[in-house]
Amino acid sequence: MTGSSAQRTTGLRPWVEAALVFCGALGFILLLAPSAPFAKELGACEMGAVRDVMAGHGILPYFSPGDMTHAPPLYWWMAAVSAKLFGWNEFALRLPAIIASALDCAFVFAWLAATVSRRAGLWAAAALLFCHFYADAARQPRMDSMLAMLVAGAVVTLERAIAGERRRRTLCLVAAALLMGLGTLAKGPLGVLLPGLVIALYFLVRGRFKELFAPGLIASFAGGFAIGLAWYLAAYHVGGEEFYQWQVVTNLWQRFIPANAGGRGFCDNPFYYFVPHTLGGFVPWALYLPALGVWIWKRGRSLAEPVIFALCWFVAIFVFFSDSTGKCIVYILPAFPPLAILIADGIASCAWPAGAAARWWPPCECPNTR
Numbered sequence: 001m002t003g004s005s006a007q008r009t010t011g012l013r014p015w016v017e018a019a020l021v022f023c024g025a026l027g028f029i030l031l032l033a034p035s036a037p038f039a040k041e042l043g044a045c046e047m048g049a050v051r052d053v054m055a056g057h058g059i060l061p062y063f064s065p066g067d068m069t070h071a072p073p074l075y076w077w078m079a080a081v082s083a084k085l086f087g088w089n090e091f092a093l094r095l096p097a098i099i100a101s102a103l104d105c106a107f108v109f110a111w112l113a114a115t116v117s118r119r120a121g122l123w124a125a126a127a128l129l130f131c132h133f134y135a136d137a138a139r140q141p142r143m144d145s146m147l148a149m150l151v152a153g154a155v156v157t158l159e160r161a162i163a164g165e166r167r168r169r170t171l172c173l174v175a176a177a178l179l180m181g182l183g184t185l186a187k188g189p190l191g192v193l194l195p196g197l198v199i200a201l202y203f204l205v206r207g208r209f210k211e212l213f214a215p216g217l218i219a220s221f222a223g224g225f226a227i228g229l230a231w232y233l234a235a236y237h238v239g240g241e242e243f244y245q246w247q248v249v250t251n252l253w254q255r256f257i258p259a260n261a262g263g264r265g266f267c268d269n270p271f272y273y274f275v276p277h278t279l280g281g282f283v284p285w286a287l288y289l290p291a292l293g294v295w296i297w298k299r300g301r302s303l304a305e306p307v308i309f310a311l312c313w314f315v316a317i318f319v320f321f322s323d324s325t326g327k328c329i330v331y332i333l334p335a336f337p338p339l340a341i342l343i344a345d346g347i348a349s350c351a352w353p354a355g356a357a358a359r360w361w362p363p364c365e366c367p368n369t370r
Contacts (some may be wrong), residue, residue: 012240015116018110021125026102028129034098035091038141046141049073050093053080059231060238062284068239070251072231074185077141090141097145103140104149105129108337108344111156115306116298116345123344124337133281133329134336143186150183151317153335154195158307162199162211173220181227188252191265192224194317194334202312255326269327274318277329282336285343292346307345313338 002147006073038044045063052061053076061073069343078096086092105125113121128134136146154176161172177196183191203209235243255267279286296303296311303311317335321327 007100014110014113017113018106021109021122022102022106023059025105025125025129026099028271029098029101029135032139032227034094034133034139037091038090046076046079046093049076050079050083051079054083060235060243066324068246069244070247071143071187072185072228072235074182075141075146078146078333079141093141094139097140097142099137100146100149101129101134104145104152104337107149107152107156108341111159112306112344113343114160116304117348120348124180124341125287127343128337128340131282131285131336131340133277134333137330137333140330141332142331147183147187147266147332148337150179150186150191151334152189152193154179154183154224155198155313158195158199158217159202161220169216172221173216177220179229180224180242184224188247189228191228193222196221197316198313201316202309205308205312215243222258225367240273256324267326269325271322273327274322274332274335277319278335278339279331281329281338285340288346292343296342296348304345307342310338310341310345314342 008240045067048063048067049061052063053073058073058077058080058094060068062068070256076098082092082095083089086095107130108123108128109125112124113120139149157172157176159170159180161176164172171180181191181196183194185191200209200212200307203212220221235247239247279289296307299307314335317338318332321331321335
């Protein structure tokens with residue numbers, strides 16, 4: 001069945017379907033007590049940064065007097081707006097992460113619906129939303145859920161750019177630049193670096209590495225980098241050498257390298273640290289991973305292009321964070337969307353709804369992807 005005929009069957013446009021997925025995901029997260037009191041180890045620093053933004057220190061907020069924030073301020077900007085609208089409470093400070101997580105579900109649905117089928121897209125949104133680690137992170141007043149959403153958005157728009165026609169390619173590259181720029185404003189250069197690693201690995205695997213240097217793609221990454229760089233220059237103007245040493249040297253470079261090479265030893269954990277935490281965090285969907293591995297192995301070179309892309313997406317992010325000396329559990333969150341996509345495509349390929357339901361979730365809306 002083609003995408004146009006599937007659209008006539010449902011009577012809905014793709015953007016409407018994605019909006020409905022967003023609303024459903026948002027409603028579910030809002031049921032998870034987003035206004036519950038913060039834990040002792042969470043909230044004090046975040047509230048201090050938001051309060052500093054509301055006091056007029058938007059370029060370089062501080063957690064408390066003398067304690068500079070460790071990341072760019074996009075999350076605290078959004079939380080300050082939320083606090084203005086909904087008052088000074090836990091819900092308002094969590095709301096940017098809640099909305100970002102719901103948007104992440106909409107992104108994975110929209111991409112998989114466009115490249116495989118709506119049914120696979122719905123499974124992907126469900127797998128992402130209904131794993132306990134992701135649902136928990138969605139209610140934390142931190143930038144990690146926002147970074148995961150912006151990276152996912154940048155990755156899928158870049159994939160649509162390299163697969164689409166010229167008009168769509170330009171639009172997608174512009175959108176990707178904006179998303180990467182916002183990702184940089186959320187948690188530093190990772191907003192540009194992670195999508196770049198994904199696309200580079202995909203081109204390498206597919207023997208298309210020269211395409212990484214296409215002018216449009218370079219311009220997109222340069223645009224995203226420029227958006228983030230504008231804040232770094234402004235923050236350096238405000239904070240000077242203190243800003244450079246704390247946010248750039250300590251929280252970017254020294255957090256990544258080993259302590260014996262000059263690192264600070266923050267969250268120093270072994271290379272395999274994220275393996276058990278990813279498996280545990282992806283419960284209950286982690287139970288499907290052995291079957292997914294067998295399914296991928298059996299298909300071998302006949303794997304559909306979206307599956308290959310999602311594999312590159314997951315591997316690039318997982319290996320990058322595993323290679324970093326500083327490993328906190330929440331860092332691995334951007335690897336969950338591609339993992340959900342892989343699980344969803346496997347389930348959608350093996351399971352088929354009987355009867356009239358099959359008309360709503362066709363097995364494939366893009367003949368060239370199977």
